[in-house]
Amino acid sequence: MLAVCAGLAVGLNGPPARATGLRAGVARIDITPSQPVMLAGYASRKDLSRGVHDPLSARAVAFEQDGQRLVLVSIDNLGFYNRTAEPLRTAILEASGLKPAELFLSAIHTHSAPTLTLDAEKGHSNNVAYTRALQAKLVEAVRKALDQLAPVEISAGSGSSPVGVNRREVVQDDAGKPKIVLGRNPSSPTDREVQVLKLARPPEAELVAVLFAYATHSTSLGPKNYLVSGDIHGLAEQFLERYLGSAVVAPGFAGASGDIDPWVRVLPEFRTDKGWIPEPILMGTMLGEEVARVIEGMKGSTTNGPIKTLFKTVELPCKPGAAASAPAEATRPLNLSLGRVGEVAFVGLGGEVFNGIGQAIKTASPFRSTFIFTHCNGAAGYVPTRASYAEGGYEVQSSPFAPGAGEQLIEAALQGLRDLQWTVSNPQTE
Numbered sequence: 279m280l281a282v283c284a285g286l287a288v289g290l291n292g293p294p295a296r297a298t299g300l301r302a303g304v305a306r307i308d309i310t311p312s313q314p315v316m317l318a319g320y321a322s323r324k325d326l327s328r329g330v331h332d333p334l335s336a337r338a339v340a341f342e343q344d345g346q347r348l349v350l351v352s353i354d355n356l357g358f359y360n361r362t363a364e365p366l367r368t369a370i371l372e373a374s375g376l377k378p379a380e381l382f383l384s385a386i387h388t389h390s391a392p393t394l395t396l397d398a399e400k401g402h403s404n405n406v407a408y409t410r411a412l413q414a415k416l417v418e419a420v421r422k423a424l425d426q427l428a429p430v431e432i433s434a435g436s437g438s439s440p441v442g443v444n445r446r447e448v449v450q451d452d453a454g455k456p457k458i459v460l461g462r463n464p465s466s467p468t469d470r471e472v473q474v475l476k477l478a479r480p481p482e483a484e485l486v487a488v489l490f491a492y493a494t495h496s497t498s499l500g501p502k503n504y505l506v507s508g509d510i511h512g513l514a515e516q517f518l519e520r521y522l523g524s525a526v527v528a529p530g531f532a533g534a535s536g537d538i539d540p541w542v543r544v545l546p547e548f549r550t551d552k553g554w555i556p557e558p559i560l561m562g563t564m565l566g567e568e569v570a571r572v573i574e575g576m577k578g579s580t581t582n583g584p585i586k587t588l589f590k591t592v593e594l595p596c597k598p599g600a601a602a603s604a605p606a607e608a609t610r611p612l613n614l615s616l617g618r619v620g621e622v623a624f625v626g627l628g629g630e631v632f633n634g635i636g637q638a639i640k641t642a643s644p645f646r647s648t649f650i651f652t653h654c655n656g657a658a659g660y661v662p663t664r665a666s667y668a669e670g671g672y673e674v675q676s677s678p679f680a681p682g683a684g685e686q687l688i689e690a691a692l693q694g695l696r697d698l699q700w701t702v703s704n705p706q707t708e
């Protein structure tokens with residue numbers, strides 16, 4: 279209603295003012311390490327990287343309308359472990375003047391990118407240097423995206439991809455009882471939606487960015503790999519930018535993939551002979567092709583502003599001994615970021631949530647499209663569903679959270695989405 283009134287006022291009083299419409303700017307910056315680094319994500323990998331399979335990038339999409347901003351950043355990395363979310367975010371916020379709720383800093387969860395750390399005591403010096411340089415590059419990427427704000431039209435769409443599969447395989451233990459191992463469980467109902475957002479510049483509908491979110495671990499390369507790579511999400515981003523032209527920025531985001539792995543993992547060697555397509559390339563290309571198929575089928579723009587954002591630190595029940603500070607406390611925090619651009623909502627979860635949690639948020643969201651980003655603005659650990667605790671398995675064992683945390687997170691996200699809807703006429707909320 280407000281948007282209609284504002285548009286009418288402009289129409290009556292003079293030429294349409296572009297400043298009242300939705301604007302966006304995009305940027306891409308190379309973050310491939312220039313020296314050997316420790317790669318993140320597998321405890322068994324003890325040596326430095328031995329080369330680069332494919333380059334890493336940071337990609338930013340900045341939205342602005344009526345002074346409200348929302349900046350979505352995707353980096354080709356595992357995530358913000360070793361307490362790196364806060365310093366990286368602070369550097370960006372201070373340099374850009376963004377409010378904390380306006381920044382979604384997310385990682386695609388590739389396990390073939392540098393471990394982030396600013397801890398010179400514990401981290402490898404090359405990784406500390408890498409993280410410091412990354413900090414400056416992220417500041418630059420966000421500044422560049424904000425500098426290029428110009429009118430934009432956005433459309434949301436949806437596809438499906440078989441690249442990810444539930445990894446909680448049921449086997450029998452020595453006593454013949456069922457147990458969960460990391461494997462493949464295709465019979466588990468899984469949300470395989472490929473969420474796609476297209477940004478085009480009027481009046482010619484020139485494509486400027488394609489953003490996508492998909493739920494799988496980017497781990498097709500496995501723990502024996504020592505080459506830097508964006509893995510599935512990174513290769514999908516690279517495929518899209520090659521296919522659509524290098525002026526288009528294609529940031530990828532990991533959906534709710536705590537219990538989702540790639541359908542196939544790489545064979546011991548990268549094989550290219552006898553028609554073999556290496557697994558990361560096969561699956562990254564499949565995912566990228568689905569994104570391209572979705573945008574090519576989209577018709578016209580669907581939504582405009584307003585932009586609203588919310589940032590909450592949710593205290594979730596944790597296991598005994600896993601409290602964040604005093605042992606008497608029974609909770610741990612998880613950063614929850616919420617944003618909307620018109621009828622499109624974004625939910626950023628600062629942890630590694632199970633597929634069912636993302637599905638529950640999307641299904642009950644009051645918005646037409648609700649994108650789920652994990653590894654966003656924090657790294658609180660695995661958040662399983664309540665039902666999975668009874669089954670056990672790696673994620674449940676390594677999660678700091680107690681049963682019920684996932685369901686509380688769903689409620690907090692849905693409440694936040696309802697607040698964003700309501701705040702159309704209440705610009706106080708930030």
Ligand SMILES: [Zn+2]
Pocket residue numbers: 387495536630
């Ligand atoms: Zn993971």
